Amino acid sequence: MAIQPKKHEMPVQDAKVRARNFEEVALGYDEKTAVAEAQRCLNCKNRPCVSGCPVNIAIPEFISKVKTGEFEEAYKIISASSSLPAVCGRVCPQETQCESKCTLGIKFEPVGIGRLERFVADYHNGRSGEKAELPAPNGHKVAVIGSGPSGLTCAGDLAKKGYKVNVFEALHTAGGVLVYGIPEFRLPKSIVKQEVEALKSYGVEIDTNVVVGKTLTVDELFDMGFEAVFIGSGAGLPRFMGIPGESLKGVYSANEFLTRSNLMKAYKEGSDTPIMHAKHVVVVGGGNVAMDAARTALRLGAESVRIVYRRSMAELPARREEVEHAEEEGIVFDVLRNPVEIIGYHDPENKRDPKNGFVTGVKVIRCELGEPDEKGRRRPVEIPGSEYVIDADCVIMSIGTSPNPLIKNTTDGLEVNRRGGIVVEESTGKTSKEGVYAGGDAVTGAATVILAMGAGKTAAKAIDEYLRSR
């Protein structure tokens, strides 16, 4: 039988319809399509896909089970390596990870590994009535700070080994960036909740409203009887560009805009939390967070949404599928442009004019690509005299974050780097402080969900070895 050269299409909501609702964009494979896609896998000997996965899921093995319709068996194989399969199947950048290594991909499109992972996880979650087998408690306690991807992964892996794990979460809901950052239309919150409940069934306890560094300190966690601590406190304060006008009304950080919409449900009518329903929105930045902010603004009713990014389309750091989805929905990419000023309304005659202090536009300058920088990405060079103004009533800055200072400031002996990221030994996640491990954005600065999960997994293994050796 000839191999189908292309991946089976992912059914999606029509672009015009979905651009105005918050329901999930991608609808997922049905059983028949999943089996057919699985049959594209060559089951090659050297399994390059596995090395492309930060948590080393046994990919060919789970795909073989999908081929034969043994979906629950497939789920068991995935969940042996991943604590959040339904999440990863949706938000991982597979095209640069597992799928980029796929042997089939040399000649054709690679196997749709991410789509199959999502199918298997959804199949399981839709049917699970089975109680998780509780591991025998080993009598040791570990504290995990933060319930985002790295914390949940670390907690899950340790709980499955018999540790008593408490997760301390600063916000009122567990999930970290999965609930405050990634929008409903890309990752439904019901799925995050299901994954969190699955972890609780392994005995993981989640304490919300606890800000480590304020409510409790790392040292106090040890006093409370925890023998090791994992810090997965995530990204921190949003960065701004330092250009004039960033304090005008209508200028948001992507974190604030998305937190209002996602965590605080401002996208729903009647929400107590306000958000601007702007007409013309400019999002500054080219990462996944920028795509999420742009598409959220569109769904809140914007007439136009433009992404302003200083490099070209080829350098956009966002996941390819998100860029494609955004383009289909009508988001305009103003690439090779950089903001130099945000312009606001100001009526000197009428100090009480309610429009005063609100954004009216963004002045941008055109750029061209120059020599590559130390990371090999070509540097944007501004073209003198090419400035012009884009009309906008809302500007969302999505240019990254700098680490949160709360834990660093209250933990003696915890080494951080010049940027404020926690310094760890890469192979273990071990910090400079005895018994303290860290991973995710708190270490690396803004990165992806799956890299954070990989770090949580690495640390869980190291914590287990550390506590066994004592």
Added chain:
Amino acid sequence: MYEIISKRTLNPTVTMMDIYAPLVAKKAEPGQFIILRVDEEGERIPLTVAGYDRAAGTVKIIFQIVGATTMKLDRKNVGECLADFCGPLGRATETDGLGKVCIVGGGVGCAIALPVAQKLHSLGCEVHSVIGFRNKDLLILEDEFRACSARLDVMTDDGSYGRKGVVTEPLKEALEGGEKYDMVIAIGPLVMMKFVVATARPFGVPVTVSMNPIMIDGTGMCGGCRLTVGGSTKFACVDGPDFDGYEVDFDEAMERSRMYSDFEARAREEACNLFKKEVE
């Protein structure tokens, strides 16, 4: 869940509650704040700590009924619980090494100023307090301030109680009279704090102000509470809420505080209509 242990109406628009939150009570210091949600669908609002009882595990909050959420909070009674109560957040007010301090409180800001005054008093500092209100009906915490202040001036805008005038008047008189304060601590409406700074400036007295901008997470994540202080961007939730009054860009902060005034006005109207229905 965080139970309401006591509730007292201080005036028709200001309510005081003690909330059971032992982890917060253990650590809270004057100048810090908490974030609460009234119920599962509620917004997160920051309120400054107005007191704490470490042994009882309670934290005191005093809030003005200004928007939909504070109205909802005010309708909760003793024995009921709040969905979330998180803290203590922000940095505590610096109280070390102060021998003589003038505390200036305006309106409900007095609720936040009081624990600072009490702490300074307990540390042996000489506290002069100036508290101001629009009128007699809105006066709160006079006895409490009297108990911890070597000198107290009560001001009302309309002269219906105490002295008629604004809080900067007694401050100016004291400074002109040669009072040497180590610090002036101003807590109240932005415009009041701005004028306290202007009053103190010619005398070169350090002024600390307590900023309460719009906030969401309160833990250093969203950046909504940013202010310009000394020409650079600061975040009230982790860098503050106290700042050097001479460095704060008050005009910008006042502008930003009005970002959602339309939304709030609408919410208030809707909530008031609900009230009316309940009464009918």
